Amino acid sequence: MEGPFPEHYEPVESPIAANPLHPTVKQNPSTRVLPNDSARMGDRRQFPYVATTYGITELFRHWTKHSRLNAILQPEQFVEVGEQLAQRKGIVAGDMVKVSSHRGYIKARAVVTKRIRTLEVMGEPLDTIGVPCVWGFEGATKKGYLANALSPAVGDANTQTPEYKAFLVNIEKI
């Protein structure tokens, strides 16, 4: 149980060195992290970019990819990369890229976008990579990876809601 007051803690995989509110307590002290899983947490130096997962307009979770019409609208797995990060990594729209976390990797097409900007957090540039989590190895779409190959097994102390929307990854062109 955790509470009663809300407090900002960094996710278990955090891109910054310390919690700006209280440097000595970075993460939520009552987070449930299973013993085997804490060994699978990545380090910000190896995985410097923040990943977040989301659904998209054309596909929802994993069942809509079986619909041919939906598949036509978004046929192939992609990740969204901000322009500045893409330029630094030599990634051009349509390139195949490998996004990896300490737990696994996915390969997908890169959609290079102005909509994701490099943020400046505590004086350092911070990039985010968008990972739509609607593909898999079956269905009418092109075969894809499960986004949860990347995400950590962390449960919110009260609800067990997993921390699938804030974790660390690295990206490279393949």
Add this chain to the structure above:
Amino acid sequence: MKTANKILRTGFIERACHWVLAFCFFEAACSGLSWFFPSLSWLSSVLGTPQLARVLHPFFGVAVFLLLAFMFIRFAKHNLFVATDRIWFHHAGDVLRNRHDKPLRIGKYNAGQKVLFWLIMALICMLLLTGIVIWRAYFATLFPIPVVRLALLGHALAGVGLILLIVGHIHLAIWVRGSIASMLTGYVSRAWARQHHDRWYEEVRLKQAAQDSRKKHQ
């Protein structure tokens, strides 16, 4: 047919080529006209159905090009302009008015025929190049749309031009009696040769005389 007193003017290969060419041109021209003049859209039935006509027209067109290329190789040297062509140009009016009083020193082909030859060759090249650019469904998508538009206009201009030239060519073939027979059999009479291609007739006669004298002395 007795050819004893006749002169061979056009060999078998050239004659066969010419008539196959004429047929292919007829097919390509009729279908082309059916699209240029919609009131003549029924002309596309020379190639079957309208869709089929669209499919086959380019193939007949390419056949025309290849056959004309062969004709070019065979006939180009006879169609180069020489000094005596000047005389024909000078008297072109007389020629058309059927006046044969003056000798015009005409070689195997007269200056007017030479002009037709080069115009046909130029126009078929233009038709081939523009035709490839607009050829659906194989090649047109390789070219940007503004280029396709220019090619459509160019193809229509060259096509109409070539058809009109051939109309003239057919008219003259009918008008000069003996021409069509000659393209069918290959032979012309001595009188025909003397009247229409006097210098060529002389050259042929001299060559024949030389051959005869060589035979005599063997």
Add this chain to the structure above:
Amino acid sequence: MSIQPQDIIRRSATHSATPAPRVRDHQLEVAKLIDVSICIGCKACQVACSEWNDLRDEVGTNVGVYDNPRDLSPKTWTLMRFDEYENESGKLEWLIRKDGCMHCEDPGCLKACPSPGAIIQYANGIVDFQSEHCIGCGYCVAGCPFDVPRISKEDNRAYKCTLCSDRVAVGQEPACVKSCPTGAISFGTKEEMTEQASKRVAELNTRGYEHAGIYDPAGVGGTHVMYVLHHADRPQLYRGLPKDPRISAVVRGWKGLMKPLAAAAFVATLAGSFLHYVGVGPNTTTEGDED
């Protein structure tokens, strides 16, 4: 339009002396208005179009953009085009335009088409392909100022948005209009849609879009698919929407002036040949006229 259309005001490759049936032309012109400023790019219109017209395109690949399929095709008659634009004040705008046939008042496709009746225009302004007469020559592709018609590899015929002429004929709005969740697509008479668009443009003007306007290009006589654009002064921002589209001069010359000139040349040549023969007489050779 009934079971047989008797309201055809323009017909491809048809001489004006013999027009198509057109007595039932007491109709208001329709228009589809696409308000780009309200569109969210959800692609419901793409799905509705495919569902109504029984079209299923191929599942393609992602080339690094949100546009899917990546281009109009014989089985994709409308397509969302996404463009990210950073405006002068540095604000990012995601410009999303519904691409498809503009149903021009003076259709370039119809002008270029050589097959009688393959392309027709109804009294309400809709431009329809009558595919049974299509020969697949692609002249319509050259005639269109917007690069819309697409030729099928399966049956070699051209296809494009029909403005749901079959639905409109029975008093229904086009499928895309019905499905749009934000109301970005509206349908009605051209007059109604122009008025609606003007109101929306006025509203956009008050919200900082001083160059908002209606896209209804006069160069093609106006269109029966209009846009409300935030940046009507620069339509090319919306994936190359042409600023002042008109039927190419090359096409106009080819289908216009060249026809009577060529016809005259043919008559002159044929008549001249015939009269030459009749006037001068055949060019004969007297046999025995030899040495």
